[in-house]
Amino acid sequence: METEEGEDRTPLLKESQPGTATVLSNMPLKSELTVDGPKTTNQVPACCSARYNLALLAFFGFFLLYALRVNLSVALVDMVEPNTSLAKNTTSSVCPEHSSTINVPRNTTGVTFPAMHSMWSSWAPPLERSKLLSISYAGAQLGTVVSLPLSGLICYYMNWVYVFYIFGALGVLWFFFWMWLVSDTPETHRSISHAEREYILSSLKDQLSTQKSVPWRPMLESLPLWAIVVAHFSYNWTFYTLLTLLPTYMKEILRFDAEENGFLSALPYFGCWLCIILSGQIADYLREKQNFSTVCVRKCFTLIGMIGPAVFLVAAGFIGCNYALAVAFVTISTTLGGFCTSGYSINHLDIAPSYAGILLGITNSFATIPGMVGPVIAKNLTHNNTVEEWQTVFYIAASINLFGAIFFALFASGEVQDWAVSGYHLHRN
Numbered sequence: 001m002e003t004e005e006g007e008d009r010t011p012l013l014k015e016s017q018p019g020t021a022t023v024l025s026n027m028p029l030k031s032e033l034t035v036d037g038p039k040t041t042n043q044v045p046a047c048c049s050a051r052y053n054l055a056l057l058a059f060f061g062f063f064l065l066y067a068l069r070v071n072l073s074v075a076l077v078d079m080v081e082p083n084t085s086l087a088k089n090t091t092s093s094v095c096p097e098h099s100s101t102i103n104v105p106r107n108t109t110g111v112t113f114p115a116m117h118s119m120w121s122s123w124a125p126p127l128e129r130s131k132l133l134s135i136s137y138a139g140a141q142l143g144t145v146v147s148l149p150l151s152g153l154i155c156y157y158m159n160w161v162y163v164f165y166i167f168g169a170l171g172v173l174w175f176f177f178w179m180w181l182v183s184d185t186p187e188t189h190r191s192i193s194h195a196e197r198e199y200i201l202s203s204l205k206d207q208l209s210t211q212k213s214v215p216w217r218p219m220l221e222s223l224p225l226w227a228i229v230v231a232h233f234s235y236n237w238t239f240y241t242l243l244t245l246l247p248t249y250m251k252e253i254l255r256f257d258a259e260e261n262g263f264l265s266a267l268p269y270f271g272c273w274l275c276i277i278l279s280g281q282i283a284d285y286l287r288e289k290q291n292f293s294t295v296c297v298r299k300c301f302t303l304i305g306m307i308g309p310a311v312f313l314v315a316a317g318f319i320g321c322n323y324a325l326a327v328a329f330v331t332i333s334t335t336l337g338g339f340c341t342s343g344y345s346i347n348h349l350d351i352a353p354s355y356a357g358i359l360l361g362i363t364n365s366f367a368t369i370p371g372m373v374g375p376v377i378a379k380n381l382t383h384n385n386t387v388e389e390w391q392t393v394f395y396i397a398a399s400i401n402l403f404g405a406i407f408f409a410l411f412a413s414g415e416v417q418d419w420a421v422s423g424y425h426l427h428r429n
Contacts, residue, residue: 044199050192051123051200055135057178058116062139064171065112067147071163074151078160109364113137117348118357122185125203127288129349130297130342134280137341141273145266207416209354218419224351225359227411231302231344232363234404235337237370238309241397242316242333245378249316249393252385267327268334275338283342294350295414302343302412306405308336310398317391344408351413352420 046052116136124132151163183189186197219225283301286292312333319325348359377396382389 044193044196049196050186050189051125051128051132051196052135054119054123054182055132057174057182058119058136059139059142060174061178062112062137063143063146064167064174066140066143067167068171070144070147071151071167074148075155075160075163078155109368113364114357114360117346117360119184121208121349121353121356122204123200124349125200126207126294126350127203128284129346130280130283130287132280133346133349134276134283134341137345138273138276138280141269141276141338144269145273148266204353207353207421209421211354214355214358215419218417219352219355219359222351222417222419223411224347224413224417225362227408227413228344228347228351228359229363229366231306231340231404231408231412232367233370234400234407235306235309235340235344236367237374237404238306238313238397238401239337240370240374241378241393242309242313242330245375245393248378249390252382253387253390268331271331271335272338275335276341279339279342293414295412298343298347298350298414299409299412300343301339302408303405305337305339305341305343306401306408308339309333310401310405312336313394313401314391314398317387317394344412347412347414351415351417353416354420 120129120133120136147167154160154163154166186192186200189197279301283297286297287294312329316326316329319329348356348363352359374397378393381393381396
């Protein structure tokens, strides 16, 4: 089979006689075909490979992206003089007043995640998707962990303007490395080895579409896509409730001052970063070494990453005035949420690699709704700021999360959908 550039992409194995197979002389590696795609027995090295270099550069890209978001909230404290004449919000008198609380920024949406999904559709072998994507996206969590305390130190020992100078300069430096070292596809990469290029292309050859137009109707009628939509929507509802409204609960009910504490603010993100990295390794190990199906791994990791936070969210309504327990619940629930990165978050690439960026754009659009609706509902339910009212808020969020997890477990798929490949053939990955 010839590519547009005239490059030979003949399959690694071809039938010579019935029941026998001839191995091509120029074959770069051995492989065996399984239900989860080509499984290499002589692995192309990961160290210094083009695909892992891409993962590391994406990691630092997301690190800087979230650092640039977070450092504004830190520098803003020194940029703007506080107005002490403003009256404080009315707080509950249930618990005594304490100092410091967790102050976390929202997980805002944009073009970076869909764009990265589109790139990985051409770069990530099916059995390495969890590892490669978890490495990439974990940079967002670590960027939050590092930039919160580091920005505070820069403001304290230097000046708030250097927060923007330092992180901005690092972003420009990263951009030059990205333009120099990254290519859209393995075919156009300047320094990729022949063995790695053939390994990636052979593992994806039956999963990518050559259709020029987007199959919108069958895409929007696909139940596995809506399983991701529901899971993404539900997870974000709990995420926004936990990391946006819980600090309000801790201030208004537990009466902790809103003064920022860098370490406690970063702790939940550190736990999530660690969980994302480990869960990505575990997910691909289960698929490649233990022969777990893709859909089984995606469902199990989604259930853990959604039911776990829901449980701790409900528990947050019964902690009384225990501040240490509140911090522990936030940290544990955010950490468990990291399992979803190897669950529904990358399932777009499983069901339609060629359209993964479009699918993520669709699911992410629905997933922004909780950030707008959740706080409004919570405000309307907590007129008197009683513990019982806040328990209702937590119950609603936990119920939505539980529903999303069950819906995904029932209707998710790990197979490339027929509308996502040329000729409408069904392939398993």
